């Protein structure tokens with residue numbers, strides 16, 4: 001979110017500085033790795049559809065600026081019981097926004113994608129515009145364009161605090177002190193460290209991810225032949241995955257990790273219980289993948305709000321400070337549009353989208369004063 005905002009502000013001619021506590025491409029936050037899902041249908045809520053449509057256009061624009069491939073359209077399957085959250089929410093978003101989609105019953109799904117073995121009581125909604133973003137490449141592209149347009153970036157410099165200074169902000173890092181007109185705090189899991197006064201109800205959740213090596217024909221899972229998918233394996237619970245990429249066929253269970261008090265407390269090892277949890281979730285739908293060998297593992301973290309909607313808002317006490325926490329496990333696809341929105345907010349004072357679902361005030365005074 002920080003890289004995208006830096007890029008959009010630089011493109012609009014602003015003098016901007018990005019400050020990151022670690023090195024470029026580090027793997028201790030939420031945005032590293034080889035893949036993130038982008039999908040146009042949105043089971044979480046239809047309000048995300050216009051945002052993802054703008055994000056899609058901005059990713060393509062960024063590809064045009066850099067000449068790098070960032071997004072591959074694979075199509076996507078949202079699978080589950082007909083009355084479940086994933087299928088009903090996906091259909092609702094598609095109908096409300098008149099999106100191209102197709103309903104596949106279990107038989108049609110097995111014919112089209114033989115790796116999937118759904119039981120007869122399952123349905124799938126096909127989203128033809130879903131696909132895969134390459135997060136490392138996306139972040140690098142935002143940084144490259146920002147720097148080429150005049151932005152500066154300080155890697156390995158930790159912000160230790162900030163305070164209002166007149167209409168501006170004084171930002172102190174471990175080695176420097178900066179005076180700026182405006183500050184954007186896009187600190188992911190570390191947001192609480194930089195916004196202790198707000199007592200935001202954010203939780204940091206460990207997320208284990210796996211790259212598997214299914215034994216069947218390699219073509220069954222190949223990019224271009226196998227889609228991204230989200231599968232509601234039990235009511236309200238989702239696992240998801242990708243086609244085969246360089247490290248294997250990635251899959252993970254959403255929101256099944258331990259809550260850590262802080263990013264520094266996220267457990268980074270991956271054990272037998274984690275893989276068994278994934279195998280159990282995949283078994284009813286992708287049985288061969290469920291039993292396949294693990295090629296690689298990683299851990300990452302979600303920064304969750306209680307309602308799993310984002311935060312994109314000015315600090316309630318300081319209009320020169322903008323805060324974003326666009327995560328809850330589904331934020332990456334929106335990074336391009338969040339950068340655009342934050343630049344609009346800082347320069348125009350308003351955005352082209354209704355941001356009320358992402359307000360800080362929705363958490364209430366009571367939560368913040370606990």
Ligand SMILES: Cc1cc2nc3c(=O)[nH]c(=O)nc-3n(C[C@H](O)[C@H](O)[C@H](O)COP(=O)(O)OP(=O)(O)OC[C@H]3O[C@@H](n4cnc5c(N)ncnc54)[C@H](O)[C@@H]3O)c2cc1C
Pocket residue numbers: 001002019020021022028029030031032035036037038157158159160186187188189190191193194207208209252299300301302324325326327328329330331332333334
């Ligand atoms: C395993 C996994 C899978 C996911 N899958 C998807 C998906 O398929 N699709 C999707 O759309 N989203 C997905 N997400 C969510 C998405 O990746 C996140 O929403 C997004 O990456 C969050 O970005 P961010 O900029 O808010 O946080 P981060 O990427 O963590 O960035 C915050 C940055 O702030 C820096 N920072 C913090 N404090 C300081 C400080 N004091 N001084 C200087 N720097 C500081 C940190 O070092 C970090 O680099 C997934 C997340 C995970 C973990």
